[in-house]
Amino acid sequence: MTQLKWWQKAVFYQIYPRSFADGNGDGIGDFPGMIERLDYLQDLGIDAVWLSPHYASPQVDCGYDVSDYTDVAPEYGTLADFQRFLDGAHQRGMRVILDWVLNHTSDQHPWFIESRSSRDNPRRDWYVWRDGKDGGPPNNWVSPFGGPAWEFDPVTGQYYYHFFFKEQPDLNWRNPQVKQAMFDAVRLWLDRGVDGFRLDAVGTIFEDPALTDHDVRLSQLELYCAGQKARSEQEKKGVRKQMKMLYKQQVERPKVHELMRELRAVVDEYPDCVLVGENEHIAYYGDGSDELHLVFNFPLMRTDRLTPEWVRANQEERLASLPAPAWPCNTLGNHDASRAYSHFGDGQNDAAIARLSLALMLTLRGTPFLYNGEEIGMTDYLLQDVRQFRDNLGVWFYQLETESLGTPPQEAAQRAARLGRDKTRTPMQWSDAPNAGFSPAGVQMWLPVNPNYAQGVNVASQVADRDSLLSFYRRLLHARRQAPALIVGDYMPLHEDAQDYLAFLRRLDGGKTCLVVLNMSDRAHTLRFDLQADLARLIFSSQARESEWHDVRRLRIAPFEVYIAELKRE
DSSP states (O other): OTTSOHHHHOOEEEEOHHHHOOSSSSSSOOHHHHHHTHHHHHHHTOOEEEEOOOEEOOOTTTTOSOSEEEEEOGGGOOHHHHHHHHHHHHHTTOEEEEEEEOSBOOTTSHHHHHHTTOTTOTTGGGBOEEOOBTTBOSSOOBOTTSSBSEEEETTTTEEEEOSSOTTSOBBOTTSHHHHHHHHHHHHHHHHHTOOEEEEETGGGSOOOTTOOOOOOSSOHHHHHHHHHHOOSHHHHHHHHHHHHHHTTTTSOOTHHHHHHHHHHHHHTTSTTOEEEESOOOGGGGTTTTSSOSEEOOGGGGOSSSOOHHHHHHHHHHHHHHOOTTOOOEEESOOTTSOOHHHHHOOSSSHHHHHHHHHHHHHHSSSEEEEETTGGGTOOOOOOSOGGGOOOHHHHHHHHIIIIISOOOHHHHHHHHHHHSSGGGOOOOOOOSSGGGGTSOTTOOOSSOOOGGGGGTOSHHHHTTOTTSHHHHHHHHHHHHHTOHHHHHOEEEEESTTOSSEEEEEEEOTTSOEEEEEEEOSSSOEEEOOOOSOSEEEEEEESSOOSOSEEETTSEEEOTTOEEEEEEEOO
16 A cells, blocks of 8 residues: 555545635635635545636636636636645645646637737747638538537638637647647646646547548538437447547547657656546556556446446456556546436436445546535536526537527427536535525526435535435545555456346455445345355445344345455454
8 A cells, every 4th residue: 555656545526616615605616615615525535636627718618718727717716715725635635636728728818819810920830720721621620519620710811720619729739839838837736736637638639730531421410410319229339430430530649649758757757746637548558657647447437327247348348458557547427427326327226326336436446536516416407598508518509409400499408408518517515505505595606506405415414414425425435445455456356247236356465355246236135255265344335234244155235235345264
C-alpha cells in the first residue's frame, strides 16, 4: 500500500460546479457553496475531487467553452475563493484535479478574437483556418454537435474548424506557440497547488492535415433517423459503426500521443500529480509510464443492465490489455451520461441495483470515479419545456426533430430531453426544503431541481437513516479503506459461468485476500467456494448477518446482497 500513488488508492468524486452548492443565493453553484460542503465530502469518505470547468466562459457548452484558462467564472467566485476551496480540501486530506479543455476555446477567448480579426494577425495560426472549396466548406466533415464542422467567417473570407459547437473553435496544436501558452496555463494551476487534470476530449485534438473527406454514404441526419428507428442490438451496432466512420478523419490521430508525452513531462515537473484522460483507449497509457496515468474504462458502462457476464467479459479484456505498470480506472456515470440510478435500474429493484453499482466500483481493481448526487440516488430529470433547456446539444436535438423531421413539439421536447445532458446536471438535492436546499426559497435556479427531492432523495433525509443509500455509501467507502486487498490486490474471477451473481477474489501477494460476491438477482443462492481457506471474516454485507465468520464451502447469499469478506486459514 505504501508504494502506491495517492491516485491509485483514492476514490474520486466529480463536482459539477454549477449544480453542487449555491453559496450566495443566486441560483447557481459556486465556490463559497462548495467550501461549505467540504466537511460533507470528508464525512462521506471521498479522497479526491474532480472539478468540472470553473473557468470564465460564455456557457454555450456549460463551461467547456473557455474564454480564460487562468481565471474563475465570476458567477462561481474569485481566484481567492478557489484557493480557499483548494486549501480547505487539502486540509481535510482530499486532493483536487481540474478539468482541462485542450481541443478548443470559446470564440470569445481573446486568442480567437485576435485570430479572426485578420489573415495576418500573429495569432491567426493559433486556430485551424482554411479556404473553402467549390463554393462551400473545405471538405465534408461534420460536427457531432450538429451540422458542418466548418464555420464561414465573412470578415476574413475563410472557414474555421470546430469539432463541437461553432462557438468552440479548435486550437491548432501544431503551432508551438499554442502549445507553450497552454502549458504555461497548466503550470499556473499546478503552482497554485492543484493535484492534476482530467483532460477533456483528448481524442479530438488533431485531425487529418490533408482534410481527407469521409466516405460514409449516409448523411448525419439519415444516420440519426436510422438510430432512432433501430430496434435490435445488431441494428444499433451497425448505426454506431457508421456514425464512428463519419468522424474517422477528425479523431484519434497518431500525433496526439506525442502531445500527451509532452504534457506528461510538464506535469511530472510537479511531484505526485495525475493526468486522467476522457478516453477509453488503452493507447493513452503509452508504455504505462510516459502518457496518461489513468484512462476511463467507459466500455463497462455501455450496457442497459450490469450483469455478471458483462462485467467478467469487460474485466477480462480490459485488465489483459493494460501495459505494465498501468493502473485501471472505472466509472459508471458522469455529467454527460444518464445518472447511474436511472441508467442501470430495472424499475423495480432500483435501490438495490444502485447499491450493487457502488459496490462494483469500490471492489473492482482500479481507481473509481463517482458523480455528485449518486450517493443519494439522484435520477435523471427530463425537462418538458424546451425553454428550460440549458444544454445547447438538447436544443439542437429539438430543432432537428421539429425542423428537419417534422416531429410535433411536445414529442420532440421529450426526445431532446432524453438525448440531451440537462437531465443529469440538475442541482444537488441537500434537503426537502424549497429548491431542495440548493438555493433559498423563491430563487430561480439555473436548472429546475428534480421534484423527487421531496420524497427523500436528499442529503438531510438520509444522513441519519442507517438504511439509506447515503449511509450505505459512507459505510462501504469506510470498509474499502480498511481492506488493502480491495485497493491493491489482483483480480481473480470465480464461478465464471454464474448468471445471477458476480464472484471474485482480490489477492495480495503473501498477504490478505478478499472474497467479493455481488448477487445481481432477486434469488438467494447457497454457494460453495473451493479455496485455500475455508473460513471468511466478514468485512461488509448489505444484509444483517448474525455471525462474523462464515464457511465459504456453504455460503448463503441473499437476493441483491453485497458480500465482502477476508479469507482466513483455520
